[in-house]
Amino acid sequence: MMHGLIERSEWRDLEDKVEAGARLCDKDARRLFASSDLNSMGVLANRAAERKVGRRASYILNRYINYSNYCILSCQFCAFARKKRDADGFELSIEQMVEKARKALALGITELHIVGGLHPALPFDYYTGLLRALKALDSRLQLKCFTAIEVLHLSRLSGQSVRDTLVALKKAGMDSLTGGGAEIFSPTVRQAIARGKETAEEWADVHRTWHRLGGRSTCTMLFGHVESASDRVDHLRRLRALQDETHGFTGFIPLPYQPENNAIPVRHAPTGFDALRTIAVSRLYLDNIDHITAYWVGMGLKLAQVALNHGADDLHGTIVEEHIFHMAGARSPQVQTEADMVRAIRDAGRIPVRRNTFYEPIRVWEEEGQSALPAS
Numbered sequence: 001m002m003h004g005l006i007e008r009s010e011w012r013d014l015e016d017k018v019e020a021g022a023r024l025c026d027k028d029a030r031r032l033f034a035s036s037d038l039n040s041m042g043v044l045a046n047r048a049a050e051r052k053v054g055r056r057a058s059y060i061l062n063r064y065i066n067y068s069n070y071c072i073l074s075c076q077f078c079a080f081a082r083k084k085r086d087a088d089g090f091e092l093s094i095e096q097m098v099e100k101a102r103k104a105l106a107l108g109i110t111e112l113h114i115v116g117g118l119h120p121a122l123p124f125d126y127y128t129g130l131l132r133a134l135k136a137l138d139s140r141l142q143l144k145c146f147t148a149i150e151v152l153h154l155s156r157l158s159g160q161s162v163r164d165t166l167v168a169l170k171k172a173g174m175d176s177l178t179g180g181g182a183e184i185f186s187p188t189v190r191q192a193i194a195r196g197k198e199t200a201e202e203w204a205d206v207h208r209t210w211h212r213l214g215g216r217s218t219c220t221m222l223f224g225h226v227e228s229a230s231d232r233v234d235h236l237r238r239l240r241a242l243q244d245e246t247h248g249f250t251g252f253i254p255l256p257y258q259p260e261n262n263a264i265p266v267r268h269a270p271t272g273f274d275a276l277r278t279i280a281v282s283r284l285y286l287d288n289i290d291h292i293t294a295y296w297v298g299m300g301l302k303l304a305q306v307a308l309n310h311g312a313d314d315l316h317g318t319i320v321e322e323h324i325f326h327m328a329g330a331r332s333p334q335v336q337t338e339a340d341m342v343r344a345i346r347d348a349g350r351i352p353v354r355r356n357t358f359y360e361p362i363r364v365w366e367e368e369g370q371s372a373l374p375a376s
């Protein structure tokens with residue numbers, strides 16, 4: 001891409017930084033969040049993305065399984081958690097989980113994404129037994145499991161350190177930690193949306209410990225509720241600092257807040273404009289994280305597709321059955337087919353790549369990533 005495409009002089013210094021591969025500072029990120037010049041931002045973010053991945057954009061064949069929605073906490077933003085007295089609470093036995101996984105394997109998935117609430121009674125053996133049973137189905141199946149707060153819960157449950165808990169989970173078959181639960185790291189905002197949840201430092205320490213064991217994980221940010229632009233920049237700054245230290249994050253997934261069925265006094269999901277701007281700023285600021293995912297469950301596939309030209313290079317997965325966002329009001333479907341993902345990526349002018357949990361390519365759809373519209 002040619003230098004000089006950004007005509008507005010206010011962006012020239014940022015363009016120079018992006019061209020030179022120099023790191024954006026917090027002030028730069030705050031300027032971007034304050035701007036409505038999405039087009040220029042998108043051009044810059046695209047350059048940063050293409051420097052990392054060229055014209056490729058990825059997706060994964062995966063399935064979500066929530067083992068239970070019972071939770072001892074009551075985060076204000078959460079529409080997923082239930083108490084034992086609630087009629088729509090659920091918990092799945094290991095056999096039920098294995099059955100869901102068996103059916104998903106027949107569809108060609110390579111990853112199971114498993115999270116749940118902080119269950120009040122399930123023993124630690126349930127979690128390690130579950131991992132072993134799922135690995136026994138197919139040793140190549142990659143198990144991406146648990147948020148940092150679940151790991152802390154399991155650590156307390158088992159009476160082991162976080163490190164020993166992660167070692168036990170890894171030994172039982174866990175391949176990757178999920179990035180969920182980061183929400184927003186600012187203590188004030190955290191208190192307002194997720195009182196009782198782990199602190200930012202505890203979230204980071206679980207991931208740091210996992211990375212030091214040789215593990216990899218993703219990271220997230222829940223945006224578009226009561227946080228400020230400065231809170232977002234603070235969140236990104238903490239993630240970038242941890243990545244400088246461990247190099248263990250494979251990708252970053254900004255999660256648009258869903259407003260229904262919860263106790264936060266915010267009635268609207270972030271706009272499409274804000275979602276695209278957040279992706280662009282994330283791509284530009286998180287220079288040490290290779291991949292930025294446009295999460296179609298929260299954005300819808302059409303907006304996620306547009307995000308592929310605003311710094312995102314990944315559409316996440318086929319998913320099959322999603323509860324957490326849909327119980328909070330997401331209107332997206334429960335599943336995307338591989339054909340839909342490939343078409344969306346190709347029509348955005350990108351080369352579709354089916355990836356594994358660690359964003360490594362499994363299949364590259366070699367045909368050039370041109371528009372799907374016929375030439376005449």
Ligand code: SF4
Binds near residue numbers: 074
């Ligand atoms: S966000 Fe997680 S920890 Fe908080 S109430 Fe919901 S399930 Fe429980």
